Amino acid sequence: MTSATRRPETPASTVPTRLIATDLDGTLLHDDKTVSARTIAALAAAEQAGIEVFFVTGRPARWMDVVSDHVHGHGLAICGNGAAVVDLHGGPGAHRFVKVRELAPDIALDVIQLLRATAPGTVCAVERTFGLHLEPGYPLMHMEPPEIVSPAEKLLAKDALDADQPVLKVLAFHPEMDPDDFLTVARTAIGTRANVTRSSPSALLEISGPGVSKASTLELCCAERGIAPEEVAAFGDMPNDVEMLTWAGRSYAMGNAHPAAVAAASGRTAPNNEDGVAIVIERILAERL
Structure with a gap:
C-alpha cells in the first residue's frame, strides 16, 4: 500500500495505539544526530506500556548504532526505506537481517x-x-x-x-x-x-524496488503482528515518509517537515530539535490512563 490519499482518521479514543513507527533523521533525532533524554524516556515508557516501537528510516543497517542502545522488546528496525528489516540486538556489527526486499x-x-x-x-x-x-x-x-x-x-x-x-x-x-x-x-x-x-x-x-517503501514494509510487519493501520502512530518529515504517514491511522509531520509530509499527515507536532515525537508519545500514554 503506497497510496498518498489519506484515509479518514479514526478517533484516537476508540482505537488505542499498539505500534509507534518513527523516522530518525529530522524526526526522532536532533540535528546533531543525538537522541534526547526526554525521547529516550518516552520510548522506554511506550515499550513498558506494551506499545511496540519501530524505527523506520532510509539509513542502512550499519548506520543504526545511534539508536541501537534504545531498542526494547523485539528490537526490529525498518531500514533502507523499507528494503530491509533488521534486528538491532547485539549492538554495532551484530545486526541481523530479518527481511530483505531487494532491487534487482x-x-x-x-x-x-x-x-x-x-x-x-x-x-x-x-x-x-x-x-x-x-x-x-x-x-x-x-x-x-x-x-x-x-x-x-x-x-x-x-x-x-x-x-x-x-x-x-x-x-x-x-x-x-x-x-x-x-x-x-x-x-x-x-x-x-x-x-x-x-x-x-x-x-x-x-x-x-517496485512497491518497496517504508509504508509497504511497515504494513507487512504489522500484518505479521495482527496490528491494523488504525492502531499505528507514525512520525516523519520528508517525502520518503509520505506513504507511511498516509497509511497510519494517526500520523504526525514534524514542525520542520517538508510540505509533502505535512500534507500527508493527519496531525502536526513540534520540530525534531524540540522533541516532537516524545511530546506525542507522552500524550498517547496519557490517553491510556
Missing part, C-alpha cells in the same frame, strides 16, 4: 541509464546489504568511505565484488537540479520500474 541489479542499471538520459550529469551509488559502492564523481557525502568506485555497469555486473549481496537501493545525485524537480523528473522517467523518493536537502534520490 538489472532493474537498478536500467533505472540509472534512464536517469543519465533524462537528467544528464546524474551520478549514482549502489547500496548493498553490507557496503556502499560509488560511481566516479559521486560526492563523498555519507558516513563512510566507499568500498568500490567504478561505473554502475561494473558495480552491478554479475561478477562484481559483493555481487552476492542484495542491492537495497540506488542513490542518484545531481549537482545542479532543484531537489523536488529532480524527484519529479525521475519519477516520470522511471514510472513503475522502481520506487523513487528523497530524504536529503540536496538533490539526492533514493531508489528502491
